[in-house]
Amino acid sequence: xxxxxTELMPAADLLPGFSDPGADARGVFRAMLExxxxxGRVVPLxxxxxxxxxxxxxxxxxxxxxxxxxxPVWLAPEYATASVRQYLAFHCGCPLVETRGHAAFAVxxxxxxxxxxGIGTAENPEKSAMVxxxxxxxxxxxxxxxxxxxxxxxxxxxxxxxxxxxxxxxxRNGATFPQxxxxxxxxxxRLICLPRTTTVRRA
Amino acid sequence: MGDQTARRRWMGILARIPGAELEAALDRLNNRPRYDLLRxxxxxxxxxxxxxxxxxxxxxxxxxxxxxxxxxxxEGGIVGHGYVTGxxxxxxxxxxxxxxxxxxxxxxxxxxxxxxAPAERAQREAKARVEADVATSxxxxxxxxxxxxx
Numbered sequence: 223x224x225x226x227x228t229e230l231m232p233a234a235d236l237l238p239g240f241s242d243p244g245a246d247a248r249g250v251f252r253a254m255l256e257x258x259x260x261x262g263r264v265v266p267l268x269x270x271x272x273x274x275x276x277x278x279x280x281x282x283x284x285x286x287x288x289x290x291x292x293x294p295v296w297l298a299p300e301y302a303t304a305s306v307r308q309y310l311a312f313h314c315g316c317p318l319v320e321t322r323g324h325a326a327f328a329v330x331x332x333x334x335x336x337x338x339x340g341i342g343t344a345e346n347p348e349k350s351a352m353v354x355x356x357x358x359x360x361x362x363x364x365x366x367x368x369x370x371x372x373x374x375x376x377x378x379x380x381x382x383x384x385x386x387x388x389x390x391x392x393x394r395n396g397a398t399f400p401q402x403x404x405x406x407x408x409x410x411x412r413l414i415c416l417p418r419t420t421t422v423r424r425a
Numbered sequence: 426m427g428d429q430t431a432r433r434r435w436m437g438i439l440a441r442i443p444g445a446e447l448e449a450a451l452d453r454l455n456n457r458p459r460y461d462l463l464r465x466x467x468x469x470x471x472x473x474x475x476x477x478x479x480x481x482x483x484x485x486x487x488x489x490x491x492x493x494x495x496x497x498x499x500e501g502g503i504v505g506h507g508y509v510t511g512x513x514x515x516x517x518x519x520x521x522x523x524x525x526x527x528x529x530x531x532x533x534x535x536x537x538x539x540x541x542a543p544a545e546r547a548q549r550e551a552k553a554r555v556e557a558d559v560a561t562s563x564x565x566x567x568x569x570x571x572x573x574x575x
Contacts, residue, residue: 236497236504238463312495313464 250287257415262377280408289316296325336391444516450540466494466514492517
């Protein structure tokens with residue numbers, strides 16, 4: 223049960239969360255598992271969801287399914303609006319942290335460079351941040367060539383607006399493995415995951 | 426802050442009103458507003474804490490089942506929360522609906538006189554009865570101070 227005091231704030235624009243919390247959270251978990259197991263595969267979001275502006279439905283669904291009282295979440299200032307904060311406080315009860323190095327889940331802009339995010343420790347590389355990047359759309363294409371575990375030969379994807387700084391940041395995973403960052407590219411109704419084992423080449 | 430105290434009072438009363446009484450009071454309202462569910466009704470656990478003697482160290486007494494519901498009135502967007510003990514989902518929903526209506530100027534006074542005030546009286550009387558009953562068996566423990574140090 224989340225903190226009562228946060229729930230008693232004025233909540234005129236508070237949106238409902240999952241319509242069937244158990245089944246929907248399992249559905250999102252399953253979709254992410256598939257996306258992480260097959261890097262580059264475009265996995266559809268298994269349900270419709272009204273997300274608080276400016277988040278898209280996929281970002282909101284991933285946070286609803288994954289974030290709870292024990293998962294610090296960091297939001298880029300662009301996304302940390304009053305309605306988003308209220309939505310997460312009400313539905314997830316997750317602490318919103320100011321320092322992104324403390325985050326288990328971080329929502330960063332596609333222009334960001336991934337610096338300062340937690341990559342885990344040598345003993346516990348799994349304690350790294352999962353980085354959620356909202357993008358306007360994504361699909362198969364030839365912009366980015368992916369290779370690595372879970373990919374037969376090569377997968378090509380097309381994602382607009384991913385900056386060179388972000389891709390360079392992701393490439394640093396190669397130097398720190400097994401520590402590193404895992405990316406979720408979240409378009410409004412679908413997602414692609416790029417785990418730290420994936421190598422991305424720009425065409 | 427005065428608003429919160431008032432709301433705490435009626436939420437506490439609503440949490441103790443039986444579902445049938447909530448239903449009956451809401452049935453008597455004409456033009457009952459529509460609402461959308463925000464969360465639940467869902468059943469969960471809450472840890473109940475106590476203090477030995479009322480002012481000692483805090484300790485966990487045990488977990489209890491409770492059901493909560495949050496909803497929003499379709500017009501005006503007022504959000505109501507209901508928390509009730511036990512597993513009665515419908516009752517939690519009704520309590521949340523009443524909480525929302527108590528915040529709506531059109532319904533506040535009607536619901537206060539028809540439901541909240543009478544229930545408060547009934548709950549206070551029931552509590553007084555139990556306390557009077559228990560008071561007859563009250564034992565005050567005390568320790569005699571020995572005069573060693575005198």
